[in-house]
Amino acid sequence: MENRIRERIIEAGVTQKDLAERLGMTTVGLNQLIRGTMPKVETFVKIAEALGVPAWSLLLSDEELDAIRATAPNKERPADEFLCPKCGAQLKVVPVDGE
Numbered sequence: 048m049e050n051r052i053r054e055r056i057i058e059a060g061v062t063q064k065d066l067a068e069r070l071g072m073t074t075v076g077l078n079q080l081i082r083g084t085m086p087k088v089e090t091f092v093k094i095a096e097a098l099g100v101p102a103w104s105l106l107l108s109d110e111e112l113d114a115i116r117a118t119a120p121n122k123e124r125p126a127d128e129f130l131c132p133k134c135g136a137q138l139k140v141v142p143v144d145g146e
Contacts, residue, residue: 063078088102
């Protein structure tokens with residue numbers, strides 16, 4: 048799973064400098080988060096809030112989320128078949144109102 052922070056920054060039409068300022072960090076620090084290892088969940092949430100996007104969108108594309116939803120457990124498919132298409136980890140997708 049790759050982080051998609053850079054993609055979401057571009058989609059939001061902000062610069063890394065603007066986002067770094069919103070987060071109270073340096074541009075270098077933000078760039079390290081974008082290019083480096085996976086940030087902590089709390090960091091993803093802060094970045095998502097600053098960009099006005101759901102936190103999951105910093106990790107998954109819309110297509111990847113659709114693929115996960117398509118494999119969601121139901122009466123015919125047990126929960127142990129509900130796996131991440133990238134890493135194989137068992138996932139829990141919680142329905143959101145209106146979706």
